[in-house]
Amino acid sequence: MEFYNIYFSAIRETIVSNLADGTSKLTIDKTSLSEYLIEYIPIDIQNSYVISHMEKYKKAMDELKQIKYKMNNDILSIL
Known part of the structure; x- marks a missing residue:
């Protein structure tokens, strides 16, 4: 599921541009x-992708959260 979540996010704009209808409010009919x-991507390729890419992504997001937490604490200590 994690792989296809990433996959759909990557192709979202293509799907919308190919299927969307309307002018101010785009809709896609069911x-x-x-x-x-x-x-269809074979499960071994999905798993390999998730392992090689998502671990790095999750690590970077954790680091970003820690930096943001430190920034918030530092700004509060200035006040």
């Missing part, structure tokens, strides 16, 4: 979306 081709 039938068009259900007929849209979603590539």
Whole structure:
């Protein structure tokens, strides 16, 4: 599931540009979306991708959270 979450995020703009209808408020009808081709990626490739990319991403996000926490504490100590 984690792989396809990333995959759908990556192709979101393409799906919207291919299927969206409307001018000010874009909509995608259920039938068009259900007929849209979603590539099947073998599970071993999915797992390899998640291991090689998501671990780095999660580590970077944890580091970012720690930096943000420190920044907030530092700004509060100035007051």
